Amino acid sequence: MTSLSAPVPPVPAEVRPASVAWLRASVSRFSNGPDHARRRALAVSALAGVDVEALRHKAFEAARRAIGDGGDVMAVVARPVPVAVLAGELGLAVRPPDVVTVAAAYHPHVVPDAAAEAALGRLLAACGGIGEPAAARIGLLVQACDATAGLIGNALMVAFRGPGAAVAETLRSNPPVLRTRRRIGGSDVFVELAGTPFGAGPRECPGARHAIALATGVLQALDGFRLTDPEPAWVPSPNLRMPSALWVTRDRTGGRFC
Template sequence: MARFSNGPDHVRRRGLAVSLLESVGELRDEAFERTQGIVAALGDFDVMAEVARPVPVGVLASALGLPDVSADVALVAAAYHPHVTPDAAAEAALGRLVAECGGADERAAARIGVLVQACDATAGLIGNEVSAWLTGKPAGQPVLSTRRRIDGTDVSVSLAGTPFGAGPRACPGSRQATELATGVLQALQGFRLTETKTEWVSSPNLRMPARLWVTRG
């Protein structure tokens, strides 16, 4: 996939991801409706587990003509960085995604790459916005640094002050991410936090709530 490619491979694979994303229409209304459908049946619930993780990937998958593959995308997203050794569950999830996306080629990799890139970052964007809005504190950016692979070496690059990155690798999904987050946030109007302290994900490059318990009223 584009993210860990360089030179002409990066340009070609990024082009596939960009054209897939260009084919995707407006996502806010679908994100709103899906979130409303989920939370209607719930009392107290964790926004991260029930909404922020599954809804964006589910909506994007549907816009790309795929079934709801959000559970498999989450397993792959936790394991796809070059410095992580995937476990058997992640390998099995990747196998199912490759089959759903039409086989092991660059087009399937582009579809999977787009979904995997959307997963944690959009969950973080939503979690941080919900947390900020319910606590009155400013929202932090969810992705603090990124990893690149240069000449076989993993390098960490700070993203301070650039939420969607910049330059030839800047995020091509910022429009879709913003629409998804807007729809989800609109559907969560009228909820309040049930915990006073937020538990954050323990990761050096992500800043987002691990759990965010809310209830109506």
């Protein structure tokens, strides 16, 4: 058994319905065996009808509107734009801030607060109510939130090579998701994702092409901007690598990213 094919640490199954703990117990991300296969299939099916080129184009248009003449890319573009665009293509009328709030409480080491629980309630209402299909849709949005934001933020640092090249280079040398948890020999361990930023095997990310399309569209919209702080602070996280804020302004000289 390879490290990435090892089971994930289990999460409690006896939890309050419609809670963040319930979401964890109902998505493929924290499941094993038949539960994982069944729940992953729901996510794959939801993504099957999504046109990745439409994602790229709509992410470009939405990012261009959101950034205006400049601002904090992470706050106004990198998180809300991919979430809103993906949700729209999935036919879901959700509020991106609700996804951002739930994403911050998604992992088992985080204790959800009242805001996260309330946000999940609104997401459930928009995604069909309690059940694995709704959990799969919310899981797609939540897992796309910080990971895609990190890809955008990290890629922006090397985007002078061109948006497409920046995404590819970031996935190779500075991926947003650094490691994941697995249970090996009865112990929960971190498994490095070096060389496999979207995972591998039965747990390979089903939305890899979608994430790349969203990130590329956003980076294309930011062409012609420059960083005002080339040394940003980074989010403190054991498994994510992403700037906490990334301020840009339109480059009136006509230059590219810097």
